[in-house]
Amino acid sequence: MTPLFPSQPVASIYFFTMQLGSYPLYIMGKNDKIIHLTFNRQHHEQLCSRYPHSPTPATTQVDSLAQIVQHAINAETNTTFPADSPFIAAGSKFQQQVWQQISLIPRRLTLTYGQLANRIGNPKAYRAVGQACNRNPLGILIPCHRVVAKNGLGGFAGGGEVKRWLLTGENKNKKFILRTLE
DNA sequence: GTGTGGCAGTTAG
DNA sequence: CTAACTGCCACAC
CATH class of the missing domain: 1.10.10.10 (Winged helix-like DNA-binding domain superfamily/Winged helix DNA-binding domain)
Incomplete structure (x- = not known):
């Protein structure tokens, strides 16, 4: 499989899955930031196995990231380029x-x-x-x-x-x- | 509609 | 370093 992702491990990360329509959306967060977001299950599983992460993310963190996505998905234009990932x-x-x-x-x-x-x-x-x-x-x-x-x-x-x-x-x-x- | 050759960037070996 | 991939395109049937 192709190395789609950076080789250096990233600390303090967590994963969770949400649902958009009938499709699962896989989100990788670090502290209060979204660092990876995909509809692709394989990509998600690769990331999960590659990086150490918290099994149970804090609800407040999940809610906060979900809000970012919820807003972005209905926005007319993208305000900022998310360069911090x-x-x-x-x-x-x-x-x-x-x-x-x-x-x-x-x-x-x-x-x-x-x-x-x-x-x-x-x-x-x-x-x-x-x-x-x-x-x-x-x-x-x-x-x-x-x-x-x-x-x-x-x-x-x-x-x-x-x-x-x-x-x-x-x-x-x-x-x-x-x-x-x- | 199908076939084919070339394209640029990236990765595997 | 080559070779082998793509979320492609133009042009020919």
């Missing part, structure tokens, strides 16, 4: 440029991989853009589901079904509700 810092220059550009895409707008490659001044790197999207450590907060193929949906680490559901929901101006698991 160590997973962002561990990305290459190219990946950081891609993630930065994605975070500028507002609700109900999509860019193609090619258009995004143009925006970072590397028009032929559309394929590498796809790879960088795949390794986005902060799904939703960095809305990589808004990057699509020129003729079609394109891929999604959490599965095409989730990507399509997110995009149609946004187009209908749906308010997404994040729920806790029982």
